[in-house]
Amino acid sequence: MKPKAPSGEGRFAYEGLDRVIHERARLSILTSLIANSDPLTFNDLKQMCSLTDGNLSRHLRVLEKAQLVQILKGHDRNRPQTVCRITANGRKRYLEYLSTLEQVIKDAADLAKDQPGSRLLRNLNPLRA
Amino acid sequence: MKPKAPSGEGRFAYEGLDRVIHERARLSILTSLIANSDPLTFNDLKQMCSLTDGNLSRHLRVLEKAQLVQILKGHDRNRPQTVCRITANGRKRYLEYLSTLEQVIKDAADLAKDQPGSRLLRNLNPLRA
DNA sequence: TTGCGGTACTTTACGTTGTAAAGTAAGCGT
């Protein structure tokens, strides 16, 4: 039955690509938070992710509602200051997402075998093997 | 001048995450096409990516308009058959996208250094270093 | 030859969502 098909029903469906995380702005935010062990301020994130105020605000809300980040409002030098940290659950889901991402890369790397021009892939090897 | 900031303006902005490609369905489609050296039929893609007909149709159109894939309509056993292949330009942009993806993973992996519970990252090492 | 069903898509319509622009509030300098 169907020997011609490259087989593997849904093999490339990547259901692990969580919609909440799989969005450039939010992926940026979460990666920033993961990569820096201490919490980041609103402005830190705004700069690191090159986001506008409104944009960041909205995405943070989405992440907060999804319980991926925790938002704490405080003050610094008499100015309001929002600091964000990733939650335990957020870290877990982010890592699950990441492993799916790695599967994508792994799948794509299979082309290196018999694709012409795949020399391009050479400067694509990640995590400094 | 802001010594406190983790520095790196826009370091996590990931502008290489092309909107056309950075969408689950389309990322699936392109990865399928990249990973399989021969062109795939509409039905191949439908199954491999677990997409509905309408969904696949629309995304293919988007990819075609962006000149990332080429769509050829032919016939097989007197039935219409659409086959798709990635274009040279598509391959190029896909690889650029992928390298940004790898940067994300690399950035995230930096947490492994001083984050508690980062043991989770162990089963996350990609491309079998 | 006229239905009937199935395959292979395409089009339409809707609800969600990302984003920019406008809005709010409060501190600070003059």
Add this chain to the structure above:
DNA sequence: ACGCTTACTTTACAACGTAAAGTACCGCAA
């Protein structure tokens, strides 16, 4: 007191993903 700046929040709109409905064509059966 006044305006300027910082630090966000809210609003409004356009774009987009998705499912459901629609089209077209073939093969088979009555």
